[in-house]
Amino acid sequence: MQFTTLITDDNTITMFDNAYNEAMHSLSGAYHEAVYMHVIPSQALSRKGDVYVLDIGFGLGYNVLALCAEAVKQKHYGFYTIISLEKNTDIPYAMEHVCFNDERDTIYALLKKSARGEKITTDCFSHSVVYGDARQILSHLPVQFFDAVFHDPFSPAKNPELWTVDFFQKLFTLCKDECIVTTYSAAVHVRTALKKAGFIVGRGPEVGRKKEGTIATKKNTTVLPLDESYFTYLEKDPKALPFTDPELCDTPEEIRKRRKIQMHEFKKGLQVP
Numbered sequence: 407m408q409f410t411t412l413i414t415d416d417n418t419i420t421m422f423d424n425a426y427n428e429a430m431h432s433l434s435g436a437y438h439e440a441v442y443m444h445v446i447p448s449q450a451l452s453r454k455g456d457v458y459v460l461d462i463g464f465g466l467g468y469n470v471l472a473l474c475a476e477a478v479k480q481k482h483y484g485f486y487t488i489i490s491l492e493k494n495t496d497i498p499y500a501m502e503h504v505c506f507n508d509e510r511d512t513i514y515a516l517l518k519k520s521a522r523g524e525k526i527t528t529d530c531f532s533h534s535v536v537y538g539d540a541r542q543i544l545s546h547l548p549v550q551f552f553d554a555v556f557h558d559p560f561s562p563a564k565n566p567e568l569w570t571v572d573f574f575q576k577l578f579t580l581c582k583d584e585c586i587v588t589t590y591s592a593a594v595h596v597r598t599a600l601k602k603a604g605f606i607v608g609r610g611p612e613v614g615r616k617k618e619g620t621i622a623t624k625k626n627t628t629v630l631p632l633d634e635s636y637f638t639y640l641e642k643d644p645k646a647l648p649f650t651d652p653e654l655c656d657t658p659e660e661i662r663k664r665r666k667i668q669m670h671e672f673k674k675g676l677q678v679p
């Protein structure tokens with residue numbers, strides 16, 4: 407059995423994925439994390455008209471649910487076109503165990519349908535899930551298209567293929583200038599990877615037990631960028647060396663190994679007087 411059900415502190419369910427040995431959400435509140443780590447910092451709720459959202463790592467679909475439920479609550483008059491990317495085709499089975507016992511269940515029932523392959527459309531959003539490796543799917547998505555990106559894979563250590571400079575470079579081409587990318591990791595090598603890919607990088611919020619996240623954009627609007635001195639300082643830190651995946655097809659082991667070798671060489675180089 408790949409998934410084990412866990413109840414988090416806000417009474418919403420998450421799944422522990424036994425293949426990754428990691429829970430899909432923070433145990434301090436799965437739904438809370440979706441709202442405060444992704445939906446609010448993405449500023450998608452304050453955008454008007456047609457808003458295009460890319461959701462990387464659909465999982466249980468909480469980021470999409472939180473966006474749609476908050477939009478309904480706030481009487482948002484725009485229309486969201488949401489595309490989710492997901493590798494694991496067992497997700498629809500995991501979603502069957504999720505229930506909120508409140509108005510969120512109405513939207514969640516629609517997301518269960520889209521997870522099973524139906525494209526769903528309502529008055530305020532459309533949603534589809536594309537199954538496969540996000541690295542390859544990105545090449546088929548339109549450039550300069552998205553207003554917000556929820557970047558929510560498993561941790562960099564377990565899921566390095568979605569945290570590489572090369573992946574972020576590809577993602578960069580799909581974002582509109584004012585697009586905001588949200589992610590929960592504040593790891594220095596993740597921030598370096600985003601910066602090397604061309605993004606302006608800022609601090610994301612602290613949510614639950616998680617330290618601050620990271621937000622990124624192409625052209626600075628409302629993201630307060632991390633100081634240049636932060637990145638200058640990191641140039642001397644081997645831990646800030648990012649993952650790379652030049653052909654966007656290496657295995658997690660290959661990606662981790664390449665970085666380990668680079669860190670080793672970097673450390674040797676630093677010791678040279």
Ligand SMILES: C[S@@+](CC[C@H](N)C(=O)[O-])C[C@H]1O[C@@H](n2cnc3c(N)ncnc32)[C@H](O)[C@@H]1O
Pocket residue numbers: 429430431440462463464465466467468469470491492493494538539540541558559560565567568
């Ligand atoms: C932390 S969970 C996502 C939680 C989700 N965003 C939510 O709101 O419920 C990470 C998800 O990323 C998916 N994933 C991991 N590697 C992937 C890849 N290369 N391409 C697409 N999806 C991937 C996993 O199967 C998992 O469902």
